[in-house]
Amino acid sequence: MSTRKTIKSFAAIGGICTAVALVATGCGAGGPSSTGSAASSTVNVLVEAGGHAELSGVAEQCKKDAGVTVNFVELPYDGMFNRLSSEFSSGNVSFDVAALDSVWLPSFKDAVQPIDELFTDEAKKDIFPALVKEASVDGHFIGMPAWTNAEIILYRKDLFEDAKNKADFKAKYGYELAAPTTWKQYQDISAFFTKDGMYGTDVKGAVETEWLAHVLQAGSPMVLDADGKVVVDNAAHKEALDFYVSLGKSAPSGAAQVDWAAAQNLFNQGKTAMTRFWAHAYRQIPKDSPVAGKVGAAAMIGGSAGVAGVPGPWYLSVPKATKNTEAAKKFVKCAYDHNSMGIESNLGLAARISAFEKYQDKPGYESFKPLIETLNGKATATRPATAKWQQIVDTVLVPTLQKAVAGGDTAALLADAKKQIEDLLK
Amino acid sequence: MSIAERTRPDAGKAAAVTTAPFVPPAPAARRRRGVNREGLEAGKRSTRTLLWILLAAAMVLYGFPFLYLLFTSFKTPIDTIAVPPTILPKEWTLENYANALGRSGVLASFINSAQTAVISTVLSLVLAVPAAYGITRYKTPSGRVFIMAALVTRMVPPVAIGIPLATMMSSVGLADTPIALSIAHTTISLPLSIWLMSSFFEAVPRDLEEAATVDGCSRLGALWRVVIPVVSGGIAVTAIFAFLASWNEFLFALLMTAIRSQTTPVVIANFQTQFGLDWGSMTALAAVYSIPVILLTLLLQRKIVAGMTLGAVKG
Numbered sequence: 001m002s003t004r005k006t007i008k009s010f011a012a013i014g015g016i017c018t019a020v021a022l023v024a025t026g027c028g029a030g031g032p033s034s035t036g037s038a039a040s041s042t043v044n045v046l047v048e049a050g051g052h053a054e055l056s057g058v059a060e061q062c063k064k065d066a067g068v069t070v071n072f073v074e075l076p077y078d079g080m081f082n083r084l085s086s087e088f089s090s091g092n093v094s095f096d097v098a099a100l101d102s103v104w105l106p107s108f109k110d111a112v113q114p115i116d117e118l119f120t121d122e123a124k125k126d127i128f129p130a131l132v133k134e135a136s137v138d139g140h141f142i143g144m145p146a147w148t149n150a151e152i153i154l155y156r157k158d159l160f161e162d163a164k165n166k167a168d169f170k171a172k173y174g175y176e177l178a179a180p181t182t183w184k185q186y187q188d189i190s191a192f193f194t195k196d197g198m199y200g201t202d203v204k205g206a207v208e209t210e211w212l213a214h215v216l217q218a219g220s221p222m223v224l225d226a227d228g229k230v231v232v233d234n235a236a237h238k239e240a241l242d243f244y245v246s247l248g249k250s251a252p253s254g255a256a257q258v259d260w261a262a263a264q265n266l267f268n269q270g271k272t273a274m275t276r277f278w279a280h281a282y283r284q285i286p287k288d289s290p291v292a293g294k295v296g297a298a299a300m301i302g303g304s305a306g307v308a309g310v311p312g313p314w315y316l317s318v319p320k321a322t323k324n325t326e327a328a329k330k331f332v333k334c335a336y337d338h339n340s341m342g343i344e345s346n347l348g349l350a351a352r353i354s355a356f357e358k359y360q361d362k363p364g365y366e367s368f369k370p371l372i373e374t375l376n377g378k379a380t381a382t383r384p385a386t387a388k389w390q391q392i393v394d395t396v397l398v399p400t401l402q403k404a405v406a407g408g409d410t411a412a413l414l415a416d417a418k419k420q421i422e423d424l425l426k
Numbered sequence: 427m428s429i430a431e432r433t434r435p436d437a438g439k440a441a442a443v444t445t446a447p448f449v450p451p452a453p454a455a456r457r458r459r460g461v462n463r464e465g466l467e468a469g470k471r472s473t474r475t476l477l478w479i480l481l482a483a484a485m486v487l488y489g490f491p492f493l494y495l496l497f498t499s500f501k502t503p504i505d506t507i508a509v510p511p512t513i514l515p516k517e518w519t520l521e522n523y524a525n526a527l528g529r530s531g532v533l534a535s536f537i538n539s540a541q542t543a544v545i546s547t548v549l550s551l552v553l554a555v556p557a558a559y560g561i562t563r564y565k566t567p568s569g570r571v572f573i574m575a576a577l578v579t580r581m582v583p584p585v586a587i588g589i590p591l592a593t594m595m596s597s598v599g600l601a602d603t604p605i606a607l608s609i610a611h612t613t614i615s616l617p618l619s620i621w622l623m624s625s626f627f628e629a630v631p632r633d634l635e636e637a638a639t640v641d642g643c644s645r646l647g648a649l650w651r652v653v654i655p656v657v658s659g660g661i662a663v664t665a666i667f668a669f670l671a672s673w674n675e676f677l678f679a680l681l682m683t684a685i686r687s688q689t690t691p692v693v694i695a696n697f698q699t700q701f702g703l704d705w706g707s708m709t710a711l712a713a714v715y716s717i718p719v720i721l722l723t724l725l726l727q728r729k730i731v732a733g734m735t736l737g738a739v740k741g
Contacts, residue, residue: 044684044685046684048699048700049695049696049697049698049699050699050700050701050702051699051700071685072685073684073685073688074531074688074693074696075680075692075696076680076692076695076696076698076699077698077699077700078695078698079677079680079681079692079695082585082589082680082681083680083681085589086588086589086592086593086681087592089589089593090592090593090596090597092593092596092597092601094596094601094602094684094685095684101700149701260702261702261703264507264702265507265509266509268504268507269504269507269508269509271509278701280701281702284701284702286502286503286504286507287503288502288503288504289503289504290504347701
């Protein structure tokens, strides 16, 4: 009897839940419809979770200024490319604006609309040159930069200003201990601080950007030249890789597995004296970190070709398949007009030069001057515009780097990498 | 007959054959037997201890990641990224819970997860119970082909069917709805549900149904009144598996949901961004999200155990 009662209870509960769920399913619990069936003043914006905060303030302002209401579809970075591919290929998109990582622009160039009218001469002057170049694909601007980043040098100000350290360093190397401006200085300082369980710097074997920045500093285009020829085995790539690997003796072991998160943790824990890291990290040091308030920022160091970094911008693009083009473009314009609002967010970044400049002298934004300097660097360049870039990174560049930092023959590794990349691009 | 004689198992027979008195074992032999019994018991004790140690080790192995997650959810931000990591928080805080639960969309995602999981579980059971019953009772060649074919969807990588499913749902106007996601989740849970229910139905003696039929029940009546109550434990097990499959599913939710139906696993994943990983908030939300499943499992524990052992008493 009790069993029958249980069955009946299950059936009743299940039935009620299903009925409620089926009734409710028309709208779900998240908000309004995500499939723009007709033109309206509401736009759905697809954004990576970390970038959501960057656009929240803009969305509020856009509602006031242009009467455009914004719903955000927030997705994790790792799943966003699949989602975009799936929706673009189906021709039926659930969003009216997408925030695209710069490396995805070449992949989705045919699925998004030109927004040339937003790139006025004034706008082009206020956006970093490398970003203006990257936003243009096949002669049309297809994405408006929403925020950008670049690697700069973060260092332990307290250690650099310590009188004993200063004296010891000068005695050993013959010059003053200060934020490094040459890679030789960076090597010396790294070696100097590698003692008593502490390391001078980190070596990130699981990410390729720093090595590629060294390549730019050495005067070569990264991986592919202007004609799309694979140059990953040229002298500049080898020199950059050899230098990168050489820092290993002043870095924690296991470099092959060190990625952004690991390097950031090491620095925030006070285990490394310097790190080359994305500028946003300066403002994200936890308040309870032993290094909070003790960190200085400096521009990325230059090589024979000058200062260079690899920018990490995100662009706002309007899909061709949206039925809400007008409101979508209004939002993109709002995002440009109020670009500096992103600086007040957790991430604290922008894309316009004037936005960074507005904050660069304010306390807490000491990383902005080095960031501007790096982004304006003579040799700073964006990643090659190929739809295969992510695949090249994941399957060739990172494994090559990991083998190199683990002691592999760099010349042989680069020769092998060239072959693999050529095969991928065939 | 002496007491010694009466205590012998073959006392009567022996008395008829011989009158020789029963000689009790010598003290030394008794001691040996005692030693053997003690040795046997000691052996059993050590085997039991070994088994307990192995069980405890297995429990730690399985339980540690969850415990680590739980402890991390109470750590301060700097503690969560400590190098080397610590197991217990140096300082206990609820800050991560406040951050995670205060994030916009979290409550809605819980409701969406519950809606989706309930619909998917009900759909799975409604389809799996009659399918499994038919397959086990009629034993036709087509039934055998069907049950094998049901597994095919489990053999295909989910991402391969996720994108076409998302496109299909969109083309029939179900994009970004819990019902679309529930249907997608049912493709995951249905094969397992059919197989599970088949094994449970196999364990029910046909005599039971025949007796019900003799008493005037139709075939469906016998199924509803006799067989289903007998396999209720099995249904509970199947329901739990179907519910869990939907509750924790990530990939389809990532591909098919946006504003209206985003489920909590996607929200949890959103704590890992290109610019950093908010370990504390992520683990806090994951801990909260696991509570309903733990409660459900505890609530249905007896049914689950009964269901697990159902196949063991095949009549």
